[in-house]
Amino acid sequence: MSDGERTVTPAPAPADDGRALAAPPVVEATGIVKRFGPTVALNGARITIRPGETHALVGRNGAGKSTLVSVLTGLHAPDEGTVTFGGGPAPRLSDRDAWRQRVACVYQKSTIIPTLTVAENLFLNRHHHGRGRLISWTGVRRRAQELLSTWSVEVDPQSPAGELSVEQRQFVEIARALSFGARFIILDEPTAQLDAAAINRLFDRIRDLQRQGVTFLFISHHLQEVYEICDMVTVFRDAAHIVTAPVADLPRAELVAAMTGEAATDRRQERVGSLDHSTAPALAVHALGSDDLYTDVTFQVGAGEIVGLAGAAASGRTEVAETVVGLRAAATGDLEIAGHRPRPGSVPAALAAGAGFVPQDRHHQGFVPDMSIADNATLSVPKRLGRNGFLSRDRRDQLAGRMIENLAIKTPGPELPVSALSGGNQQKVVMARALADDPRLLVLINPTAGVDVRSKEFLLGKVEETAASGTGVLIASDELDDLRMCDRVLVMFQGRVTTETARGWHDHDLVAAMEGVDLDA
């Protein structure tokens, strides 16, 4: 099977001459054309990445970013065009080892095997062999420990990889990539599943490695991250290269314009509050508490009001939102949805009381990937599809058709499986389902995670529209763009609501509150 042991690359040498312009680019792709059947995924695309830089690749969903990544990592051969690494030609597609020595990619989807230990994941298929050709587990552990401490990744090599957090998993994957000798690493939306603190730690790590001569290609939907961490930015649109420029020379508005192909307004209009005092509040929560997760949470969401629930990953915001919709049961306290008191811990009861819900992770809780858009969108409202437990297909397709139109889901028809849609459109299906029963209360957890700029604008616009019709909205998120349109934002820190601010807050104040830092002190 294995050809025995391969040496682990020792501590990195400082990159003294790495940034000299004379050095050949780490990777250069020119004139790349890639077709999948009738679809042209890349049409004469190019990118040049110089040693030591952190290069951003941005573009809307479907711009060809993922295809470029698979070409650069040797998963697909381009139909036309050439890829060179450090001036030399790319290895053959079948020569996985050669590719791994040149480039590594940390995908959104984990390439870690959850049932094995961290150490074994690091040295999979290149275990340390002791006497008699048998694997020496002490050797594997020791080398894993060395590797992890070389790159100061603080993870126990003996713990099962399935127990790692997303952040730790990424660090382990980066360390593994570096151990193959690759000094060019592609990060595919690494921040999508991280909270603000973890993103900062990731960025520190990137800067650290950059100083040691590692080159990054950074793919993200979050433009502020591009400005924070990257030196160069390349924009793709409609399968083609649009512009490459130093980040500092490309203002935000121009970058968005390059991505969308039209001049975008930088900031949305201030919305007019639609709070309706005349009816019962959409949500009233009193002294809600649940063991370690959150304590004494009290707030109200009025009809037509949008309330943000901000906080870092472990602040309890997600858990509070999940309690509201019945995914969890609180240990203490009361909960009222539009005047009704649903049975705690029961999703059907919460839905019956008038709640609509966009869960945290759409892949995990949001939809059934192989079922059609129509089925997914109407999953929670079977009673509207027919009588006596029989479903009417016509009525389902009608209802789904209206939703597709209402939410501008890009699809040839309601019968397409949701897995065939892009991330933004998938999230729209989840949103459509939340809105299917005209909820009195709409609960959204990270509603724009992994969604492109335009879909994000659209989804948030839809939320405002829903609020204007008298629905109360609760948004649990740490994404500032989600929170910007809220009438009020409650900030949670370590399980308690610590701050409440009206609209018009400054970014740094809110972030400071989420991190539990007092700026005035």
Add this chain to the structure above:
Amino acid sequence: MPETVLAEGAAQTVEPMQKRTGLFGGRIPLARLRDLALVPAIVVIAIVGQIVNPVFLQADNLINVLQTMSEMALLVLAQTMILIVKKMDLSLESTMGLAPGVAAWLVVPAGAGHGLGLLPGAWAIPITLAVGALVGVINSLLIIRFGLNGFIVTLGMLIVLRGILTGISGGQTFFQLPQSMLYTGTAEWFGMPASIWICLALFAVAIVVLGWTSFGRSLYAIGGNVDAAKAAGIRTDRVLWIVIVTGSVLAALAGLMLSGRLASVASAQGNGYIFTVFAAAVIGGISLNGGKGTMFGAFCGILLLFMIQNVLTLAGVPAQWIGALNGLIILVALAISRITGGKVQE
């Protein structure tokens, strides 16, 4: 830096890392302890058995238990490998009947039952193993090469192979087997039946291969996340081929041992075994979702089942009730392993 002194007296320094879960300051991770989860249960059954009937712990009885379980244990071994790579092979139980059945058909002299007497007796063992390999190749071809659903493919094979055996034997039992076929089931090596030695030796080899070789670890990688395994340079299809074909050959060997012990090949040989095999594997901690469990755990699983059956027999439970009790035992054993294992079984 925390210093941990081991019970054995060897002082070891532990790297300044986060807290470790497990005994001896993390020297033995919890995952390893889970493999031993069934050992207490086996000890308890042994004690209960001894109380029920003092015959239980006598060498003759223990050898009897080990011998009766040796053939099915080989099926458990095969199925465990296949489950770890996240496949299933239901046809093992038919292979166990068909492989020695074909050998007997070709070798048993004409006139005695349905034998053809085409080949001398020495050919029996090679034919048995070759039939096993052939079945494995067909399964692999359908599952890996053509991408058919493994569960249904092997379900179909289960029925086809059973039907072929019934066809060639005319639904009757082959007797007058040649000496070579009787050998593995009757010979004694160092005072113990050969089949026990074969079974224990194969498990020992399997434990080492799965725990300490790159090939063995690639089984876990494939079962845990096949894409990641491919990305790590593992030739996943080749490993799957080897696993499935080896599994079928082991089933053929198990059939050979059973025929040898019973000195016959019944047309229903192995019928219904596969359910007990699955039960033993799951009780032994093998996940049906792949990538989890060890050979040692699987061995404990099948051993536990057979010990309980033996205790029931010794306690004088009427034979008519053994079937119902067997099913009940499987459920109870599953519940016990859920409690000791701690995790939800998938």
